Amino acid sequence: MKTTQQSVTKATLLSLISGLGQFYNKQYFKGSIFLSVFLLFLFEMFTFGFTALANFISLGTTPVVDNSLFMMIRGTLQIIVTLIFIFFYVLVISDARAIARRHQQGLKVNTVPKDNLRSLYEEGFPYLLTLPAYLLMIFVICFPVIVTVFIAFTNYDFQHITPFRLLDWVGFKNFLNLFVLASYRATFASVFSWTVIWTLLATTLQIVLGIITAVVVNQKFVKGQAFFRILFLLPWAVPAFITIMSFSNMFNDSIGAINAQVIPFINHLPFVNIDAISWKTDPFWTKTALIMIQGWLGFPYIYVMVTGVLQSIPEEMYEAAKIDGASPFQRFSKITLPMILFATAPVLITQYTFNFNNFSIIYLFNEGGPGSVGSGAGSTDILISWIYKLTTGTAPQYSVAAAVTLLISIIVISVSLIAFKKTNAFNNEEMM
Template sequence: MSVQGHLTIKTNVSKHNPTIAMVLSIIFAGFGQLYNKRYLKGIAFALFEILFLVTFGEFIGFGIWGITTLGEIAGLDHSVFLLVYGLLAIILIAFAAVFYFFNVKDAVKQAKAIKEGWIAPKLGESLRIFYDKTFPYLLTTPGFILLIFAVVFPLMFAISLAFTNYDLYNSPPRNLVDWVGFENFGRLFTVGLWRNTFVSVFSWTIIWTVVATTFQITLGLFLAVLVNDARVKFKKTIRTILILPWAVPAFVTILIFAAMFNDQFGAINSDIMMPLFNIEVPWLTDPVYTRVVLIFIQTWLGYPFIFALFSGVLQSISSDWYEAADMDGASRWQKFQHITLPHLLFATAPLLIIQYTTNFNNFNIIYLFNEGGPAVQGQNAGGTDILISWVYKLTFDTNNYSMAAAISLIIGLIVSIFAIFQFRKTAAFKEEGNL
């Protein structure tokens, strides 16, 4: 005799058939449990399916029709609403599929146990076992459902729009929206205006991300190592001063810089460039100058966090290693190269990667400084627009929702691939995987 589970025992092997339990569970939820003589559980499963079909059956049918056709009568059918109903129907079907999977799995598992001689515990003990096993799931289920409807559903909607022709000229309810497959992506890479704009904006987005982020990391690293030097006095005061830009809200700083670099009345031109060099630099009207200023502002905004991050990590590096390096005759550069930098990167690599992905979608500074301008001939995006600010303009200025969704999908893929690849390459990620 052996014990299985809580207060359950094996007796002689019976002729109970797990296949019958599986088939009955597939036919209707709970039938397999009833076959296993687990009556309370079987009734609960069956009642859940009945309530689900009564409550959502008609809505799911309508939703599937809606997402398939996106409407048939212009002025009557609203394609966007039908798309939303269809996506909700798909989510409900997914919930039902998961429920059915566990229903079948439970029936087959218990049928096999019964066949091997398992005797079910009494009702009170069954309820206690059920509570012990499902308690974590009962606590996390509300949050999981909220995540589905607050994150997954909007993401599904955005992805779906990328494969439609939803724009100003195909706007319901006056007009119907149609599925167009990969047509939007094709236009983005083949049609002259869209191709030129995409290449220009994408190139600047990569340059902006790499240069601005690298500058802020480099400056933060340099200042952190410099202040951490034993010869530097008043470290607390210096660190406080260097972190001050972080204390000011970013949007306030951006607006102040926008005023300072204004071509007409900004302090940079009127108080510095004209008196000293007798020139007026077109900071806001020439894309090259505007891009340089944006990189400078982002470096100013971003370095305090990197400085604080590196300063904290530097405190954790043992002084014994530096003393051992001194005994071996290592130079300052060799100690930085072989002791300081590896430890800093090991501890902060994931956060540094996040800095790159954040700046890739750094909408605030681009839009607040000059709204992505100045305008560029032959493009439907500004000279300093990055992909995310271009998406904003397509959505709210020109109502080209489908193309905005297509570009958003590309952004998501780029950021996801980059982040996953870099995380897997970092030493911290590899070390964690070996724990």
């Protein structure tokens, strides 16, 4: 085909005003759309954008008249819109350069609007299909997260309630306070350590129970497997809210079924003498109860998942192991357990991340109590429930809560990525 003398450099320079590069490449329809978007963005910037960004930096100058929180939200929205336009701007320049090269090489270039639309449909259909979802994700998920990030760097607390008081940027002060101020340091250390213990023990318990019940029920010698499968699904079938509230009543120190009926019944056994346990007034026993309850609530899901894995393991593997003289424990440790972990590693990791932020059981059982470890946190509060109390108490500390939220996110994301990488979880699908 005949080549032209289109200049890639000239197309790039003209594209500094979006659309002109496409006009230079004789793609007038595409250039008109890009130029319209460019002019629309400029109009938005001069009518709203520059003011929003300036207010975002200053967070206002006059109390009551200026609402610092709204200014932050508008500024965040403007930052997102600007970043989206910058991405679009780079794509426009890249497109102009690519089309100029096609001209130089004598390749076909769609210059007719109908051909442009057909090419967009045929080559860009996946992008058109997913674009609304990405935009929705940006404004519904990313937007609130970014606002939370910015709040963590302000002094937003009960002494600075907008619009009556203005907010100020304080940098990393809130993060430093968690580790420097004695009150916050002690509370954060206590809550964080219990959060880790709770996550490890409760999740491991539900995983172990789920695997054991699935392995036992799926043995050929077990009669009435259908009955047991239904029985083990009951904790999962009942809404967790109802189960947690029921257990909260059962573990009541004075009139709960555990102290009033179960323990006296056990005491009838020979050489057994157990006193009533302070399930909801002693931090140790409250934590013990929480771990046991979560084991009960969480094991059915693991049970169902592991049951599916067990049914997919070829029977020939067990037969070969028997011929080689492997004991039942060896068959379990060398065949069953590796296959379970191989297939379920990503889900098991997510169980740990879920319990790290499992607010409902902590709050519904005893509202994070008993007692207090300072800064509004109870002795059984985990980080997520402490955040709730920081924002809903009589003296809310929104900025500190935002800082703790960011720390939680960093911890969960980092640990999850490390675990996924160490277990090679995402590559398992290619190997199966």
